[in-house]
Amino acid sequence: MENIFRAKLSFIAIVVVAGSILMSSYQCFADEAFDLDAYKKKVKQWQDLKYGLFVCWGPASIGGKGIGWVRNAPRSGNPNPWYPPKENLIDGEVYDNLYKQFNPVDFDADQWMTIAKKAGVKYFMFLTKHHDGFMMWDTKTSDYDIMSTPYGKDICKEIADAAHKHGIKLGWYYSPPDWYDLDCRHPKRHGVYIKRMQEQLRELMTNYGKISMLWTDTDGGNAPWDQDNTFAMIRKLQPGIMVNNRMEYNRIPGWAYGGWYLACQNRLNGKPTRWKDFGDYDASSEGHVGGYNSLPHESVMTMLGHQWVWKPKADLYSGTEGANFLASSLLGNGNFLYNVGPMPSGKINDHHVERLLKTGKWLDKVGEAVYDTTCGPILRGIWGGSTTKGKNVYIFMPDTIVNAWDSDDLYPLTPLDKKLVSITSLTGEKVSAEQNSDGVIEIKMPETTKKREDGQAGYMIMKLTFDEANPQVKEGTTLSQDSMVKQSKIRPGASIAFAGTASMTPGQGWGNYAHHAVDGNAATIAQSTSPVWDLHIDLQKNYSIDKIKILPTPGVWANEYSIKVSTDKENWTTVDTITNANDKPRIIEFDKIDVRYVWMDVTGVGHKGNFGHGIIEFEIYMAK
Template identity: 35%
Template sequence: MKALSVPWAVLLLALLMCAVPAAGAEQEAAPCGATEADYGWWRDARFGIFIHWGPGAVIYKHGLQRTAPPADHPGYSKRSYNAKHLPVPKEIDNGEFLKYRDTPRAPVDIYDNLYRVFNPVNFDADSWAKVFKDAGAGYVIFTSKHIDGFCNFNTKYTDYNVMNTPFKQDICKELAEACRKQGLRVLWYYIVSDMYEDSYDLSNPKPYEDYLCHQIEELLTNYGDIAGIWWDGGAIKLDTERICRLMRRLQRGCIYNGRCWGGRHGVAFGSPEQRLGSFDMKRPWETCAVIHGSSWIWNGGKNIKSVNMCLRMLIDCAGGDGNLALNFGPCPDGSIYPPIKERYLGMGQWLRQYGESIYKTRGGPYKPGHWGVSTRRGNTVYLHVTQKWPGGVLALPPLPAKVLACKGLTGGTPEFTQSDKLLEIRLDAEQHACPDTVIALTLDKNAMEIEPIDMPLAPSLTVDAKATASSSVNPNGARGAPETVVNYSFETGKLTKHFGEESNDRGADIHRPGNRKYTDADVERIKKKVGRNHRGHFWRFWMPRADDPQPSIEVDIHQPQTIRRIGINELYGQIRAYELQYHDGKEWKTFYTGNTVDTLQVQLAKPIVAQRVRLLITKTNGESPSIVAFDLF
């Protein structure tokens, strides 16, 4: 081939240089937001472990439980305040800081100096990751920085980090490496609000924005492949497009939730907190919930949810086409509390047997209902029957596909009858499983081609019911009063009802008004008792006194009605034996007995007619039970 002349060679070289973008241009071209395709692995995983940890664990508290700043300070939400200018309290050196485990709040100078005694010598990232893998999780979310400003990673932008504790080890680095060995993806939790960092100031946000971006660059550069950022909120106004482009430039497939910018930049997953999300196949979502009590950080090992309650949360999330991020707080010494480990491993044992009905599935085609939920993959629909159905017959709306086969994954040989009016499943009661009877339907078509099927929803008969109890730890407040377990037609605001379908613009009238007519005085009295939280919230519950040998709670629906179904929800799963009873006008009669309530739905084999129904608790695990909902249908 004849050689090019020099002018032509120069021209060709110039053209080639124009075709290769400069580094700056490549950075500018980084996509601003995540795409639906980025969520493929995340949807397949369905289950993640959430971890909240830091120096506050030493006294069972997080940053919001510091005492208020001085009176002349505008408040933590507007500007940070820390104890760097104050002397180190003597309690830090002599161990008396532990007394703040039993107080609602800790002084700022105590809390801000807990890092000096934070020494989790029993932290073993490899053993943690093995537990998470054996639990059946696909990813881990870990607190890189919480609202107290403390950083669990080696950052050069603040001294308030783990490298300046007695531990002096980069927890984020060790955990990320251990998780990757187990095939688990890692997301960093990072909160925008910061009660400690000096540059956090709503009146001058740019310095803090720079601080935040520097730390996000560290977290997405120094720790290998990171799957995403789990953002928590803050009132400070930041350049969210700058932050989003930074994430996507450093980790191209980075996903994130929408607490800081909603849907302004690509696909951000929803993150309903301590409640079940709504059925939604368009936007990815993930319920974040706590395995122990209501505290995200270590609470001393109290009120740990049962394995069945944890599984029900996961099953219900999958049926709504969402994920579950189940949080725990590690112990101050770095270990996982054995009962919490037991719960996670119990979930893993179930998932190893029945995970095909959860992993790599989508929600539907049946929307969630009192009976349970459904998931689907390929030409298979998985029915997750989480109700008690002693009659052994499940009737569902018609399915627009032919059922070719019906298999009981959890045991038994179910039979089915299909018509253009209903799909009926029959399975002997002896073969029903707890917490979930899983039945696989093989169809003659791809189940994903079926549009979601609405489930008929019966209104609760206990709206406006009179609720009374044998005892209460707090008869006049939302954390104890029996009135908290029912909805009222005069309530307004968002309600979490039976399985995640929230109402954002209407009150309890969506259930239809109850039969009871309240005076204005009654309304005010009940409002003071139930508080402003919706029914089902973890700060709204009935709890009996500890000295009540057989506590009971009763609902009176004011006139006899036919009752076909009972729904009762516990907060933590402490009941070990109970009876459901109705009053026949003379005495209480038992019509159903069981061992655990957890999240209970009972489809009665034979309806009852009654006005007064009660739950009689005959045995617990030693802790006082908490009931958040009592429904009759």
């Protein structure tokens, strides 16, 4: 394999010789006092955007199997032993030469930005270089770039010009690890690579106008990226830029992101930090949109299911699933970055566009509850979640909760310290409410939610307006919103799983906790670190049930299991045994039976690899 970084040795020699001069001017910047107020201001501006579009695209799109990780060749300096299944690999020599075929004649950056605006996204993230080392801009550091393709034009410039024209905030994805560059992590030549890497970042920060975000990445190896000086250069060239934390992965070898969380919390509290400089927000939650994180963070998902670049016949997430991901990220105090993979020709596939635009139409109706809001005042739970802006609080209540609620029973909302003036539904339902002397708001619920169209999230969204701004949970409140909801009267025929608690054996990890299986949120999953694991649900009291619906995670599912029920956790009745199941939703119906405990006893999975099977929702229906 020819490594064409050697084609510009004269330039690289200049960079190496001048490297200490190039970086010395930034060293003082790294030592300057940190401006906490300026940091909080730029974080708030970024958080107000809420929704970004990620585009992973390049020569790897021609292969149709993935980017970087599917390259079947040695990985420069990376000890990570994981490779995809053999059928998904591309020979390294073939992969490294795909750029010679890359000629995206249908690429139109202006059209991409028009789609992005109609989709309701506020920022645009573009992949400039992945671990495979190919650069999508006109770099002076190597010939392994877009200028060496048949297309021969600087795609990053076209994207930057279009983003600025349309008023969309622009970010670059750039991976410091480089499996193509033989100097990367080389025991003797890594210093040469660092100067080259920093020069590439200087180009990206200098040649394309305002850059609002930098999305760095990790390949799982150690991170010798001269972070203090690298961050200093980036911040000097692009003041106010938001940089994620993935350059911190294994900055302390073997500690993953642990060092960043502690450093970020200390910074926000005005305490000394471990490093002179580091990432501004957490982007480590790839594939996870559940939970809550008080630190600035972003959830990242791809519309293509488990792949980031173009894949023919990919199993795409629906428009509604994309909207659910966005809503769930929002309610967890995070931004949401959603990836599409354009075709090798440069066109974003019509099916991708259709899904984006459907969610855009939903955002046209409910956007006031999304953009420029703050998470809270009532934190998320199985009951749903809330956002606030000025005098308004927006309640996101899952359709599963609304449709399970007995409409004769008033819905109690955690006491707030301001006076309620009005309540409306942004999603079309008829609601009313009164506030008692304790501040508790009792909501008259609709008989049922409006039918959701594709692209609309599965939430009823209510707008509560108060007499003063910034309503907060009343001091002294001890009963959580989830506790109040679980005491409710549930209508016959509805799913009652949310009223229970869930656990898994063995173990759990990755933030995909057991309770995600019963939270009524189709954007979250329950998944263990163990390939085969059991789900246990305690409904807290006996219910008469006659149906269970299981929504497995596409691509990672249990294919052999039994559903067992009990009233005492000692004597179990098997209501069904499933073999050769697929990853599609499954409804299990049986004669009415009284239960408190439900056990999904799993004995086999239908996927390969060491990933645990996943459950999006496990719904338990009360008999009519």
